[in-house]
Amino acid sequence: MDPYQSLLDRLKRQHTPYAVTWELTHRCNLACFMCYNVPRAQPELSTEEALDVLEQLARAGVLRLTFTGGEVLARRDFLTIARRARELDFAIDIKTNATLITPELADELAALHPVEVEVSLLGATPETVQGVMGGHRTLNRILGGVRLLLNRGVRVTLNSLMMRINLHEREAMMALARELGVPHRMVFKISPDDDGNDKSRGQQLPFEDMVTLYGEMCEPFQPRPGHPRARTCSVGLHACLIDPYGVVFPCIELRIPAGSLRQQPFETIWREAPIFRELRERHTLAHMPACRTCPLQTYCEGRCSGAAWKERGDLYAPHTLACRQAQARYHSLHPAEPIPSPAFFLEPAP
């Protein structure tokens, strides 16, 4: 096995925190209609608090640190925090809408040597981007920011959340990425808000489009039988999320608080929080009876406990989007056969 993968597997088994996603702020200069952040009426971590958290994360062994928001560049002390992170030898990734990047800021970002800057691209025309993200001349500003980074040798990836509103521009978004010479990632999961409000549900792709996309895009897929001890994802094992208020969560989707860094050290939260213990001990197919016995289980890749929690109030339940995606994957691979229904509450697939 690849030595890096082997090490990651070991870190997961040992519950060593390796990767942290950190929402530095929920402030943003844009207003994407499907944004899942729910800002709270309390102060975000101060610069001093954030620098202290960095020291704690370094001591705990975290290597990969992803800064996200909100819009991270809307935080005036972003560079102070990111520079300190580099001094502490973190490998940093930055998620941004890129619209605030000036030549001077691009110089500073390049000097941080991020592993990757991921930029959201939610359409290929000014009208669609405006419709999703708001702002003024937003697409131009995104592409301008990306070019400033690329000119300085920063590795950029474009990330597109595919929705009903922008699906028709999928090819054009891919063409834009090709023109810029950057990788393009497409995501099909529209998350409910952090408080569970599923306000953008109507933007989820229709079933027939999921089938088409799986047929066109996905790498060869081999159905895999799930062992009872198998995990549907590695939530709680070697990664977590910190929100702008210093609250630690298992992941960006699973918003069950593990503890506050304003009240407890990171290592205490990581080792002792009930939600982490629960996930480490029980987050296996053995505890997901509906999923384990589902006829589509071997076609299911997108099951997410955070989504299940928000939708069903049950960490171990199935959830609609994963079931629909499993059906779409099945149908793209077996177009002539009837689509099995998951052992769940879905209406039959069309």
Place this chain on the structure above:
Amino acid sequence: MSLPDHLTPRRHPDTAFRVFEGEAVLISPAQNMVRTLNVTGSRIWELMDGEHSIADIAAILSQEFEVSTAHALSSVRAFVQELAERQLVQLAS
């Protein structure tokens, strides 16, 4: 040609790393590379701080791993050379 022993290697500033139970993981954005090092390589990596010379590092390794100085020196030279070629370390006199 082997590297002079008085050179002081320094980890390249764009490289991120962490040591897990003696094994280092290096991430180099510039090289788009992730690499793991074994225990000896990780110790050399930690000592490449721009203050220890190749000779210093070899002397420390010789003590810690109970190998001859000549053997340690040869290993450190080869390792530093390889990392320098991959632009993971910088060399200064």
